[in-house]
Amino acid sequence: MSTPEPRDRGDAVYAGATAERVVPAVFFLSAATLANEIVLIRLLSFRFWPHFVPLIVSQAMLGLGGAGVALQIVRRQVVRSPGRIFAWMVLLAVPAFDLAFRASQLIPFDPFLLLWDPGAWPRFGVFFFLLAVPFFLSGCATAIPFAFLGLKPGPVYAATFAGSAAGALVALPFLMLAPTGWLLRLPLALGAVACAFVLSDKGGGWRKGRAAALCAVLLLLVIPPADLRLSPYKDLAAVRNLPGAREIASRSGIWGDYRAVFAPGVHSAPGMSVRFMGEIPPQATLFADGELRGIVPKDGGRTLPAYLGYFPAVLPYRLFDHPRVLQLGLRGTEGVLTAAANFASSVTIVEPARELVRMVREDLSGFSGGWPGSLPVEIREEGARNFLARDRRVFDVIEAADISSATFSSLGVHATGETFLLTREGIRAALARLGEGGLLAFSGWLKAPPRENVKILRTIRAELSAAGLAPVADRIAAIHGWGTFSVVARRTPFHPAEMERVRRFCSDYGYSMVWPDAGAKAVDSAEERALREAVSDAIAGPPGEREAGLFDLSPATDDSPYFHRFLRLRTLPEFRRLLGSQWVPFVEWGIVFLVLSLGVSLVLAAMLLLLPAVFARDGTGKAATASVAGYFTALGLAYMLVELTFLKAGILVLGDTIRAACLAIGGFSFFSGIGSAVSGRWESERTMRWVFAGIAVCVVAGFVTLSTAAGPLLAHGWAVRTAAFVAALAPAAFLMGIPFPAAISRLGAVGGSAIPFAWAVNGFFSVAGASLASIGALWLGFRWTVGIGAVLYIITGLQYRRVGR
Amino acid sequence: MSFLRIVMIAASVLSALHGALATDDPYLQKRAAMVRDQIEREGISDPRVLAAMRDVPRHLFVPPSFRARAYEPYPMPIGEGQTISQPYIVGLMTQILRLKETDRVLEVGTGSGYQAAVAARLAAEVYSVEILESLAARSRRTLSDLGFRNVVVRQGDGYYGWEEKGPFDAIIVTCAGGHVPPPLLRQLRDGGRMIMPVGGPFMTQNLVFIEKDARGSITHRNVLPVAFVRLIGH
Known part of the structure; x- marks a missing residue:
């Protein structure tokens, strides 16, 4: 050649x-x-x-x-x-x-x-x-x-x-x-x-x-x-389409494209209790790359909106008076306002997206009314794991809100995305930053069959057990509303008086206590029974994961940090058979x-x-x-x-x-x-x-x-x-x-x-x-x-x- | 003269009927199959709901490009980033509401108008609010063309319901910001029922059913589609 x-x-x-x-x-x-x-x-x-x-x-x-x-x-x-x-x-x-x-x-x-x-x-x-x-x-x-x-x-x-x-x-x-x-x-x-x-x-x-x-x-x-040209099914496109919608702020940077849109037709309060009968104030909606990222209630910094007290995620504030709060992720101003409405003594927010922070803190301050005057608020622009490793302070409440949607995952959209915060190592790092009696709190959407809430409970259990903090069952409380759940965990056992506060909170707001009151046979709804069984199994069942389940609910680790990956490949045929034509939301x-x-x-x-x-x-x-x-x-x-x-x-x-x-x-x-x-x-x-x-x-x-x-x-x-x-x-x-x-x-x-x-x-x-x-x-x-x-x-x-x- | 008139009227009626049947015929079979395979077989048993769904020509509520697949077991786009729910979810929501002939119903989020049409077959009056003007106009036209006289569609923010027409015996919410709007709870009559799907576009995972008892107390429970129950039962 x-x-x-x-x-x-x-x-x-x-x-x-x-x-x-x-x-x-x-x-x-x-x-x-x-x-x-x-x-x-x-x-x-x-x-x-x-x-x-x-x-x-x-x-x-x-x-x-x-x-x-x-x-x-x-x-x-x-x-x-x-x-x-x-x-x-x-x-x-x-x-x-x-x-x-x-x-x-x-x-x-x-x-x-x-x-x-x-x-x-x-x-x-x-x-x-x-x-x-x-x-x-x-x-x-x-x-x-x-x-x-x-x-x-x-x-x-x-x-x-x-x-x-x-x-x-x-x-x-x-x-x-x-x-x-x-x-x-x-x-x-x-x-x-x-x-x-x-x-x-x-x-x-x-x-x-x-x-x-x-x-x-x-x-x-x-x-x-x-x-x-946005897909009409993107959150941003849907809100822009509403009558009277207007963009009130935008920024872009390495983390993404951030926009704030005000539309009179937006009334967002995911999972709010049906006991709330008041008014939700006008809201600006925040989007990251066109996906809903957070809410900013109008003038919320001046007058704390009452509706923010009607979510299961408020649970940690019912267990700790005047807590020093660490929030992992900035979700508009709702997180800070909720903390303020529940008498937090300070709030530290860890959010790596600088553009989002600037937009909320500076561009939208006129709309939001700024931070509530009585509450010291600090925002750290870095990754959550870096902050947990670097900052030696301790907190009374560490919150990771909405772990099942929005910033974390929605319908498996982010199943392939790395989430190092929700791994065993991430939970370990968060537990290490808790003060005496401090609470680690997670919340998110309920799903049937239960997934995120069970997986996070399994992860918490694994870490508490590894630290020799037994029995784990005494250190966890879990509740749910009609659509969302809230889980709190800590290193020391809860007292009966604290559990009574949780029960009263559930009773006042129409929520259900899932743990420690899990009585699987006492309920007649299939979904409720399934949830209670899964939670009970995750917290107090035999160690290890049931291999027979349709979903993989074993704790994620830093070596495979895919908290939102639930799919077991080998169960796919059975999955398809059980779901028939209704498979789309599960995939x-x-x-x-x-x-x-x-x-x-x-x-x-x-x-x-x-x-x-x-x-x-x-x-x-x-x-x-x-x-x-x-x-x-x-x-x-x-x-x-x-x-x-x-x-x-x-x-x-x-x-x-x-x-x-x-x-x-x-x-x-x-x-x-x-x-x-x-x-x-x-x-x-x-x-x-x-x-x-x-x-x-x-x-x-x-x-x-x-x-x-x-x-x-x-x-x-x-x-x-x-x-x-x-x-x-x-x-x-x-x-x-x-x-x-x-x-x-x-x-x-x-x-x-x-x-x-x-x-x-x-x-x-x-x-x-x-x-x-x-x-x-x-x-x-x-x-x-x-x-x-x-x-x-x-x-x-x-x-x-x-x-x- | 009168005989001639009768013949002409009969002829025009037959012609119209023939036209309607000729137009509807392929869809009639599909509709029957849809009700049999997707609705009845999946556990919807209320004969009135089944009859209503056999009656309402779903294909006329979807864009022309989707008509051929209107009776398939999927949600479909109807423009403006909105969707028409899959037939099973419409049937399930309607059955759960237990609509009576005397009921006054509020629908929030008219969309295509299909759910309103099914409800209108079962209730006395249906008031539907759609925030997007284009969809409100289109569904109003479709419902009118199909002769639904007991459905009123209005453009507006359904979050606030339709206070002048309330209270309602039943409320169907098809678009909520992840919560039950308090104004709707106020407009729900004592003893009334409300249903709301949970999930993103195309992705109904479960339904929230709310009841207001005779004393005005609110209770709620989640209702799972049949397949999801199977999944849990597994």
């Missing part, structure tokens, strides 16, 4: 496609592509159900794999003029970042309707295709240099990694500074720089067509962005879309990877050998398993998802980029054996160190935690940058016809790896998932010597 020489070798030079121009162009295009991915997550989270977004974005990323397939099929045409095609792929990819999103907004598509309307699926297909276009073009541009221009793969791949790192790191401040609607300016701007490197040709003169394309990009940068949609995402990526990968064999007529189909496929499949899967699991563990250490994402993606890309840059020296089979072994060792050692040190690290400042996180991933990431360019180099040495195929395989299975990483974390935990990633690297290493033979 011959080397992949262009037919006109001078074309690369003629088109300006020298390493000096290509590498920077690839760098900036990769930065733009990664920024586009991050920005898309925010934009689509705002427009649709959040759990649908990973499906869309990961599938759009399949465009990168599709690029490899396309290049393999049209290889002969590309070989004739790779420099020009490279330039035009860059020039087309960049405006596509903006235009594809604008076009996607014109598609009348809503993920809700996929469940009911078969006609929604073709629209979803078009929507998906449009979002994949820029990734496809970018993938073509990135693959051409080492597949067709004869450039060394190491530097080009290093530019890809370094660009991705830069894109991730630049995205962070941009998310803080730019309004949501303007976020797509970032990939456009980064892409415009990439375009500048492909404008000139051999003589240094500009090509008119390319200059015109750049002008179009610059034009897109200055014209106003498209208005974001954890986050998990469904995750599994769907994996399925779609595998099916598309299988279909598209077969295309070269069908259409390529120059024998390149033969290049798609099993060894190449096996090597790059394992590599794609392994890289994502490792990177994403580090990212998930980073959420705990760094305190928030966005920083963890930017640092993990940025860190892995940066160090892998260095690895790629030096990969040329390490390509020998002997050296690579050590590289793969080194990866496995560094991955496992880095992750074990990180997860073991996470607890102590939480008490340190952000700089220390960041340094520790980066240090844990750096050695593995550096070595993980080597195998791809090393194998590409081997393929290049034997003609390079399989390079586009390798690119495609790696792209497809990186997407599948992302889904698998989440699935592994959900059911196996982080350590096992990382372990599997390490094993995959060993398997990849065993195939290295076969690549290019």
Whole structure:
């Protein structure tokens, strides 16, 4: 086989496609592509159900794999003029970042309707295709240099990694500074720089067509962005639709898009007792990425609204006079007002979303009347676990409200989201911050069959038992209203007089006492009986979890912090049989879309990877050998398993998802980029054996160190935690940058016809790896998932010597 | 002359009937199947409710693009981000309310008007409040076209009920901010019944049933759809 020489070798030079121009162009295009991915997550989270977004974005990323397939099929045409095609792929990819999103907004598509309307699926297909276009073009541009221009793969791949790192790191401040609607300016701007490197040709003169394309990009940068069209089923859209609705405040930042809307038709009081017969004052509704986040009663700071005393969540205030209160999460002003109305002596709120804090405290102070004058209120802008580890004060009441909906989860929407506060370690940290007689309080929606309330009780029990605080049953009280529950727990037993206060509270407000008065046989309602049995079993039943149940109610841990994951895969058939056509409210949609995402990526990968064999007529189909496929499949899967699991563990250490994402993606890309840059020296089979072994060792050692040190690290400042996180991933990431360019180099040495195929395989299975990483974390935990990633690297290493033979 | 008139009237009636039957025919079978498979089989046994649901042409309350699937066991979008409940939930809510021919009913959240139409088959008067003008106008038109004379639809904030028309023997709340609106409790007659679904759009998980006894005391209980009971029973 011959080397992949262009037919006109001078074309690369003629088109300006020298390493000096290509590498920077690839760098900036990769930065733009990664920024586009991050920005898309925010934009689509705002427009649709959040759990649908990973499906869309990961599938759009399949465009990168599709690029490899396309290049393999049209290889002969590309070989004739790779420099020009490279330039035009860059020039087309960049405006596509903006235009594809604008076009996607014109598609009348809503993920809700996929469940009911078969006609929604073709629209979803078009929507998906449009979002994949820029990734496809970018993938073509990135693959051409080492597949067709004869450039060394190491530097080009290093530019890809370094660009991705830069894109991730630049995205962070941009998310803080730019309004949501303007976020797509970032990939456009980064892409415009990439375009500048492909404008000139051999003589240094500009090509008119390319200059015109750049002008179009610059034009897109200055014209106003498209208005974001929300799904009509988003909370924000529903409230905006009400007569007289008006937006009274908005902010955006790395944590999300926050808006406050006032509409006279909003009367929110989830779970309020039917004994309240008064008036609910006008309210402003707060939204985070279009989802309901909290309520601000008008002038509540001046006149405490009476209705706030009519919720089961008021229970801890009936057990502790003048408590020092810690509230985990800011829910508008209702939490503070409730504390004030119940004579708290102080309130500390821990809320990492700075924009939300500013909006409530500053922008809405005129509407809300500020904080009640008599109550000292402090807001700490950091993650709850960080605060619990760092702050040595003790509190009388620690509240985590609404653990079953809104900020935590709703109908399984966030089943795939990490919630480190509700793990065993999180409960342990909260218990440690309780003063004498202090109460840990949780509340949320009742569900049938009971789930969140039982799971939190099991978690509390496990931690109290582990601390030697027995009997646990004397330290817990649980009540419920018509729709919500409230659970309180503490380290010391409740006195009979305190239990009497709980009973009186229930009697006064029409609530039911579930524990310690659980008498399963005394009630005739199936739901009540089921609830009491479940609570009784969770608090005083045999230790361990009943494996026979339909739902998984075992306590979550920091190694698999998915409090809202209840689904047992093996019970799905029985589930379906029992529910018939009423299965929709029970399905954890986050998990469904995750599994769907994996399925779609595998099916598309299988279909598209077969295309070269069908259409390529120059024998390149033969290049798609099993060894190449096996090597790059394992590599794609392994890289994502490792990177994403580090990212998930980073959420705990760094305190928030966005920083963890930017640092993990940025860190892995940066160090892998260095690895790629030096990969040329390490390509020998002997050296690579050590590289793969080194990866496995560094991955496992880095992750074990990180997860073991996470607890102590939480008490340190952000700089220390960041340094520790980066240090844990750096050695593995550096070595993980080597195998791809090393194998590409081997393929290049034997003609390079399989390079586009390798690119495609790696792209497809990186997407599948992302889904698998989440699935592994959900059911196996982080350590096992990382372990599997390490094993995959060993398997990849065993195939290295076969690549290019 | 009079014979001719009778013939013409008979012809026009037959023609209209034929037209109606011709239009309704495919849906008639679907409706019967819906009541048999989704309503009756799932435990709704009140013959009046079953008859009402056999009577009301559900397909005319959904957007034209969804008509073919109007009798399937799912909620459906009706525009403006609102939905029409799945047939079973409509049947269950109606049965729980135990509507009588003399009852005056308040519905909060008219939506498509389908629930109001089913209730109107069983009660004397139905007053329905819809906050979105477009939906109020559309449901008013649909109900009028179908000849429902005992349903009145008004655009307004249903949270405050319809005080001038109260008190009501029964209240159906289809859209509440997670609580039972106190103004509605005040407008509920002593001995009255109220029902409210719990859950997001498309996602009714359970129903809250409220009764006001003869002395004005309020009691409440959760009512689970049959499948959910099976799940708990498991």
